[in-house]
Amino acid sequence: MSAQDQLVTWALERFGPRAVVTDRDAIDPWVHDWRGRYHGAAPAILQPDSTEAVSAMVARAAAADVALVPQGGNTSMVGGATPPADGSTLILSLRRMNRIRALSSDDNLVTAEAGVILQTLQETAAARKRRFPLDLGARGSATVGGLVSTNAGGTQVLRFGTMRGLVAGIEAVLPDGSVHDGLSPLKKDNRGYDLNQLLIGAEGTIGVVTAANLRLVPAIESRAVAWVGLDSPMAALDLLRRMEARSTMIESFEIIPGDSLSLVLKHIPDTRAPLASEHAWHVLIEVVRTDGRGQEPQAVLEESLADALETGLITDAALAQNEGQADDFWKLRHSLSEAERASGPAVQHDISVPVSAMPRFMLDAAAAAEAKFPGTRATAFGHLGDGNVHFHVRAAEGTDAERFYADEAEPISRFVNDLVTAADGSISAEHGIGQMKLEELERLGQPARLAALRAIKAAFDPHERFNPGKLVTLAPKPRRP
Numbered sequence: 001m002s003a004q005d006q007l008v009t010w011a012l013e014r015f016g017p018r019a020v021v022t023d024r025d026a027i028d029p030w031v032h033d034w035r036g037r038y039h040g041a042a043p044a045i046l047q048p049d050s051t052e053a054v055s056a057m058v059a060r061a062a063a064a065d066v067a068l069v070p071q072g073g074n075t076s077m078v079g080g081a082t083p084p085a086d087g088s089t090l091i092l093s094l095r096r097m098n099r100i101r102a103l104s105s106d107d108n109l110v111t112a113e114a115g116v117i118l119q120t121l122q123e124t125a126a127a128r129k130r131r132f133p134l135d136l137g138a139r140g141s142a143t144v145g146g147l148v149s150t151n152a153g154g155t156q157v158l159r160f161g162t163m164r165g166l167v168a169g170i171e172a173v174l175p176d177g178s179v180h181d182g183l184s185p186l187k188k189d190n191r192g193y194d195l196n197q198l199l200i201g202a203e204g205t206i207g208v209v210t211a212a213n214l215r216l217v218p219a220i221e222s223r224a225v226a227w228v229g230l231d232s233p234m235a236a237l238d239l240l241r242r243m244e245a246r247s248t249m250i251e252s253f254e255i256i257p258g259d260s261l262s263l264v265l266k267h268i269p270d271t272r273a274p275l276a277s278e279h280a281w282h283v284l285i286e287v288v289r290t291d292g293r294g295q296e297p298q299a300v301l302e303e304s305l306a307d308a309l310e311t312g313l314i315t316d317a318a319l320a321q322n323e324g325q326a327d328d329f330w331k332l333r334h335s336l337s338e339a340e341r342a343s344g345p346a347v348q349h350d351i352s353v354p355v356s357a358m359p360r361f362m363l364d365a366a367a368a369a370e371a372k373f374p375g376t377r378a379t380a381f382g383h384l385g386d387g388n389v390h391f392h393v394r395a396a397e398g399t400d401a402e403r404f405y406a407d408e409a410e411p412i413s414r415f416v417n418d419l420v421t422a423a424d425g426s427i428s429a430e431h432g433i434g435q436m437k438l439e440e441l442e443r444l445g446q447p448a449r450l451a452a453l454r455a456i457k458a459a460f461d462p463h464e465r466f467n468p469g470k471l472v473t474l475a476p477k478p479r480r481p
Contacts, residue, residue: 059177
């Protein structure tokens with residue numbers, strides 16, 4: 001009996017049938033990534049329902065030299081939760097750890113286990129007149145553990161930052177099975193290296209997040225949402241800066257090219273264009289108020305957009321007249337990735353450059369990519385205000401997906417990543433490295449950074465049993481007997 005089989009048998013005897021999945025049909029959805037780019041194999045899924053169970057399983061796996069791939073909602077955009085194709089790992093699913101342990105309105109903190117779905121977290125906070133200020137299209141499946149492990153961003157980073165700024169404490173199981181209890185939300189703690197911060201964005205390579213203490217903010221008292229048509233990303237950034245000078249209540253500012261909106265209208269049911277005429281670029285803006293002070297959000301938008309229309313900075317605008325219409329506007333934004341996936345193969349890049357340089361980069365990089373790879377269509381959308389956009393290069397209509405990914409994906413990514421690096425940017429702004437960007441990080445990463453990443457990995461997981469082949473790898477070495 002193999003070491004994997006022995007571990008599975010032990011887990012069944014120790015924790016019962018709910019803790020182990022061996023049925024191939026039940027496993028199959030969890031060995032493919034969301035985009036369908038990566039396909040793995042795993043003989044079993046371990047499903048602990050407590051930190052103690054995670055610790056026991058990890059310790060047993062370490063003793064047996066069995067590698068594990070931690071997994072939450074499996075919504076990674078970079079193959080970060082997909083096991084290798086050779087079946088050499090087991091999946092360690094945290095989905096059964098789905099309890100909210102505590103919520104304090106006074107402290108504005110919630111302690112949530114790794115398997116809590118983002119939407120559940122948001123709804124629980126709302127019931128207590130609080131809000132977890134991070135949102136993204138995968139809210140119905142993304143889990144707390146995955147959000148922490150990838151340092152997720154989303155559409156509210158402009159005001160509240162990424163997960164790194166929203167995490168007040170972490171509980172995690174380390175590769176030897178020991179438990180790091182860092183949930184205490186201390187404002188001051190000077191006991192050396194911050195292990196919590198190391199675990200955020202580590203993609204499950206040095207520890208399995210089992211719970212997190214997360215910061216909450218007051219619930220929204222009122223909000224206003226607008227959809228704006230304009231001519232260029234430069235005009236969009238100018239509009240943002242003018243609005244920021246007028247108000248501190250701008251929570252989201254998302255830029256969307258006209259052809260990306262067209263894909264949503266074509267492929268996503270029950271969607272329609274917010275504006276009567278077509279525009280080269282669009283911006284989705286949300287302004288909120290939480291404390292009854294200051295202008296009404298609707299007034300902020302009305303005055304800002306009236307000035308922008310008068311000066312010719314924007315060409316058209318529509319203000320949502322009710323919550324339903326506001327949600328319809330947001331549905332367009334959150335459906336961009338789904339619509340693109342339905343339209344055909346594409347190479348996706350989650351990049352950042354300095355905010356001031358982003359508008360010009362969006363145009364110049366797209367033109368350069370289309371010239372270098374004739375027939376492709378390059379577009380960028382996303383979080384203009386924090387310098388992070390999703391830069392995608394779509395194949396020509398009718399292109400065979402398998403051939404496109406085999407022949408063109410790598411040279412396209414190298415070309416785009418070279419442009420990003422030349423602009424003093426990052427090849428991963430919020431999705432992580434996973435397996436998709438592993439080689440590119442090795443190629444373009446600063447030697448000091450790469451050496452530090454390897455040193456951290458070697459210190460925590462010298463035998464590479466946690467999420468092997470993701471984020472960073474050590475020099476090949478024989479496994480411990």
